[in-house]
Amino acid sequence: MKAAQISRQHLVSQVLLKQFTMPGPKGSGWQLLPFDVCNPERRSKLKSPRACGWAEDFVAFDSASAEELWGSVETRAPAALAAVQAGTPFADPSHVEALRDLVVLHYVRSHRYRGVYTNAFETASVNLRSELVRQFPEPLRREALRQTGLHLADPGSLRVFAERLIKQSEVTHDFGSGKLFRTSIENMFDKVRAMAAKWNLEVLTPESGQFLVGDNPGVSVRTDTTPFSYNMAFGDAHSIILPVSPRHLLALGPKNMLGNIPRPLVNEINAIQILAADHYVYMHPRSGLETFAKAKARKRETDRVNR
Known part of the structure; x- marks a missing residue:
């Protein structure tokens, strides 16, 4: 029997979000503070990890397949994160693998x-339409005559008909249903995980302050610019960073290491999480980061308006 479609799909693992929580008022369970970076003046309210970091029908076709793949990473995360909290992430090689996979998961599932x-598919569709008209005008005219009974003489009419053919194609149908996206993201996860297996893991702790985490939490960065540039392709990045608790950041690097980072770099990493976020960042309720997040989110919105 085929598994049911899962509508509410967490892009930020609940096991990760729980690291940013504290016990709420009596009977309310563990809670964290979500902050809306698109509406920085909106009042923030405490929520549970279950209520945060999810998207409706992110994988809209056969989500059970993707959830099974994500689950193969997330079920190994609690023990590995406990080792991070204990300061012993490298005592067991399986923990390093689990943590590295957690970084990859949050880089890809985003x-x-x-x-x-989506942009790549739309660009490819436009390019394909132009190529069909340029390279195959006569077959297009014959097919248009067969399907519509019309003789299409001018290039504009051919472009319209080529677009119609593309919309009728199986690939476009699979794009619309979400089948193509599910296949694409699963394949990308496997590809990036294989590339990341050649990297090691850095576990970094703030000398002071705390990390927050965004809803696009696994962020690619280059460290040869000031401030760091971010959101480039995996192959162009110097590292992928992932906050996993207020006091711990995972980063892909050249060697396994525990390290401390100064407050200015903590602030820069938090700013990257805010700038890279789709809609929300999440923080420990007592982190004191809401004022910082509000200032960075205001600047983010101002910069977007002025572009």
């Missing part, structure tokens, strides 16, 4: 990847 995928 609003950012869906945007890249």
